[in-house]
Amino acid sequence: MAGSGERSRDELLEEYLKAAVQVTLEAGQIIREALTSEKRVQTKSSAADLVTETDQLVENLIISTLSNKFPSHRFIGEESVAAGEKCILTDDPTWIIDPIDGTCNFVHGTPVVAVSIGLSVKKELELGVIYSCVEEKLYTGRKGHGAFCNGQKLQASTQTDLSKALILTELGSIRDPVAVKMLFNNMERLLKVPAHGIRIVGSAALDLCHVAAGDVDAFYQFGLHCWDMAAAAVIVGEAGGIMIDTAGGPLDLMSRRVVAAGTLEMAYQIVKELQPVAYERDDSTEDTSHSLCK
Ligand SMILES: O=P(O)(O)O[C@@H]1[C@H](O)[C@@H](O)[C@H](O)[C@@H](O)[C@@H]1O
Ligand SMILES: [Mg+2]
Numbered sequence: 001m002a003g004s005g006e007r008s009r010d011e012l013l014e015e016y017l018k019a020a021v022q023v024t025l026e027a028g029q030i031i032r033e034a035l036t037s038e039k040r041v042q043t044k045s046s047a048a049d050l051v052t053e054t055d056q057l058v059e060n061l062i063i064s065t066l067s068n069k070f071p072s073h074r075f076i077g078e079e080s081v082a083a084g085e086k087c088i089l090t091d092d093p094t095w096i097i098d099p100i101d102g103t104c105n106f107v108h109g110t111p112v113v114a115v116s117i118g119l120s121v122k123k124e125l126e127l128g129v130i131y132s133c134v135e136e137k138l139y140t141g142r143k144g145h146g147a148f149c150n151g152q153k154l155q156a157s158t159q160t161d162l163s164k165a166l167i168l169t170e171l172g173s174i175r176d177p178v179a180v181k182m183l184f185n186n187m188e189r190l191l192k193v194p195a196h197g198i199r200i201v202g203s204a205a206l207d208l209c210h211v212a213a214g215d216v217d218a219f220y221q222f223g224l225h226c227w228d229m230a231a232a233a234v235i236v237g238e239a240g241g242i243m244i245d246t247a248g249g250p251l252d253l254m255s256r257r258v259v260a261a262g263t264l265e266m267a268y269q270i271v272k273e274l275q276p277v278a279y280e281r282d283d284s285t286e287d288t289s290h291s292l293c294k
């Protein structure tokens with residue numbers, strides 16, 4: 001039991017969640033206000049993998065704010081990794097950050113953009129905050145304490161039949177023709193079941209919030225990153241949903257692939273239809289880029 005001077009683990013996690021919410025709302029306002037302004041756009045792994053000065057400014061704001069409050073904590077940020085930082089998860093409290101999820105939407109002024117901040121402690125995802133900046137919908141989840149959207153409790157879908165499912169996915173920023181064909185093949189296989197429909201909105205984090213909210217039945221993707229999934233893994237789990245690997249095993253945060261659904265039965269039916277598209281892991285240290293998608 002913590003002494004009177006020390007805070008309990010529960011109090012610490014509450015403090016972490018509060019700090020994440022505060023900086024997320026601040027970041028969301030910056031993004032909302034910059035949505036329709038002139039942007040300096042650069043590319044990363046492909047001509048469609050975009051980054052703007054707002055992505056970088058927001059990530060710096062989040063990291064500086066949280067590291068000032070919690071100096072012993074570590075950070076995995078999408079744009080820091082793009083600038084060469086390692087994407088390695090240790091036992092230390094680690095914030096896993098996507099400053100703008102949906103940067104391509106942001107560049108085009110499409111109002112489907114989010115900030116995503118997850119926290120891992122001893123390699124366990126403990127809390128997540130995702131803010132849909134234009135809708136002003138704040139999704140939060142803390143392990144064992146439920147998931148909420150603007151304070152309303154979230155409950156994932158109870159649908160177990162793939163032929164009655166509305167599914168979300170993302171094609172990501174890969175433009176290699178073979179990989180694109182494989183991504184479309186997976187959509188075709190699901191439509192042949194036939195699933196009710198497949199939708200693409202341009203933000204994996206917001207897709208996963210829809211799974212947590214129960215207004216879609218499932219999401220899957222090959223090619224997303226740990227920062228797209230970290231916060232959402234807590235929010236979906238706390239809403240009664242499930243996030244697993246596309247091969248059916250447990251979620252592997254660094255694997256670049258995921259199936260999320262309201263029920264395990266739904267997730268397994270999707271796993272059965274999917275053919276793998278191999279991407280280089282977020283935490284890979286070897287040079288495998290010649291054989292794997294980036
Ligand atoms: O690059 P951001 O905008 O953070 O991520 C976007 C989506 O979240 C993701 O699903 C998609 O795979 C990625 O290509 C896209 O950039
Ligand atoms: Mg992203």
Ligand SMILES: [Mg+2]
Pocket residue numbers: 055078098099100101102103
């Ligand atoms: Mg991003």
